[in-house]
Amino acid sequence: MKTKHNFGAGPCILPQEVFEEASKAVLDFNGLSILEISHRSPEFIDVMEEARSLVKKALNVPDGYTVLFLQGGASLGFLISAMNMSGANKKAAYVNTGAWAKKASKEGKNAGLQVDIIASSEDQNFNYIPKGFDISSDYDFLHITTNNTIFGTQFKSFPETSVPLVADMSSDIFSKQIDVSKFDIIYAGAQKNLGPAGATVFIVKEEILGKSTHQNIPTYLNLLTHHEKDSMFNTPPVFSIYVSMLNLRHLLANGGVAAAEQRNEAKAALLYNEIDSNPLFKGTAVKEDRSNMNVTFVMTDDALTDEFNKMWNDAGLVGLKGHRDVGGFRASMYNAMNIDSVEVLVEVMQEIATKKA
Numbered sequence: 001m002k003t004k005h006n007f008g009a010g011p012c013i014l015p016q017e018v019f020e021e022a023s024k025a026v027l028d029f030n031g032l033s034i035l036e037i038s039h040r041s042p043e044f045i046d047v048m049e050e051a052r053s054l055v056k057k058a059l060n061v062p063d064g065y066t067v068l069f070l071q072g073g074a075s076l077g078f079l080i081s082a083m084n085m086s087g088a089n090k091k092a093a094y095v096n097t098g099a100w101a102k103k104a105s106k107e108g109k110n111a112g113l114q115v116d117i118i119a120s121s122e123d124q125n126f127n128y129i130p131k132g133f134d135i136s137s138d139y140d141f142l143h144i145t146t147n148n149t150i151f152g153t154q155f156k157s158f159p160e161t162s163v164p165l166v167a168d169m170s171s172d173i174f175s176k177q178i179d180v181s182k183f184d185i186i187y188a189g190a191q192k193n194l195g196p197a198g199a200t201v202f203i204v205k206e207e208i209l210g211k212s213t214h215q216n217i218p219t220y221l222n223l224l225t226h227h228e229k230d231s232m233f234n235t236p237p238v239f240s241i242y243v244s245m246l247n248l249r250h251l252l253a254n255g256g257v258a259a260a261e262q263r264n265e266a267k268a269a270l271l272y273n274e275i276d277s278n279p280l281f282k283g284t285a286v287k288e289d290r291s292n293m294n295v296t297f298v299m300t301d302d303a304l305t306d307e308f309n310k311m312w313n314d315a316g317l318v319g320l321k322g323h324r325d326v327g328g329f330r331a332s333m334y335n336a337m338n339i340d341s342v343e344v345l346v347e348v349m350q351e352i353a354t355k356k357a
């Protein structure tokens, strides 16, 4: 039985019921283990189809979009999205909101595109989301990272543009309602909010399939390949997809994304409120762009860090150490995190403040 509160940035926590059901399927899934069944078996084809359709249901994906479960993580998604979106002008615009966004733009170059960073928050160590920038209409696409896992910032609204929009949503997909019709490609590694590592979900406007101007696009990296094969071109990551499907069932049975969004807002409000009112702590991201998924903060007196570390460790919290690019602390509060866990963290923060007052 789990005894700790996991604030780690990924892989993510999942609902206890999902862990339990997944563990049963490891031992017995229609007389075999889920780990050994053929991906061509009718049982797994049903799982794949249900997973794809639950993604559509959870995010109200409009007609004309296909949902695919691929491998390679968002890191390969950087390249896949750029190759598949290569258009007439062979040039792409990227918003640089941090380490993952930068890696995405690097793969745009590897896809043979001219890459322009049209906006960046690097001047302030990525503590805000650039806004109000111009996007000339001759770009093949604009790429954004909707939630910046490392720096704790999140797009609260998406850029208005006539240029096709591509988004890495690895760390906030299914955490809030979105208008999928604004995007040509959305992609996300499963392990931040959907399921175990291994699968990468793609939501793709069917119109773009097969239109890439990239020469000799490798078969696996061509999204048309996977669409034509119903996401079964080769052996998919069976277990990751199965558990993602269970998690989506659980999400939809508990009010869907709309209810998850409210729970996430309540958790974020609780913690940000403490950060803003407790004299020992300070948030690192500007208020209007703060992420509801990854909360980054530092202590106002570094000398207290060791003591605070010991206190939260003793309280059963794990994964709170900040990324080295930001320092301090990062509390990742993905969908499955209960507000009770956030309350434990807040109590520890209050306790150290009382001690030092």
Ligand SMILES: *Cc1c(COP(=O)(O)O)cnc(C)c1O
Pocket (backbone or CB within 6 Å): 010, 072, 073, 074, 075, 076, 100, 145, 147, 148, 149, 168, 169, 170, 171, 189, 190, 192
């Ligand atoms: C974790 C993360 C990635 C990298 O994902 P992989 O699946 O490990 O390749 C990319 N983008 C964002 C926003 C992330 O949080």
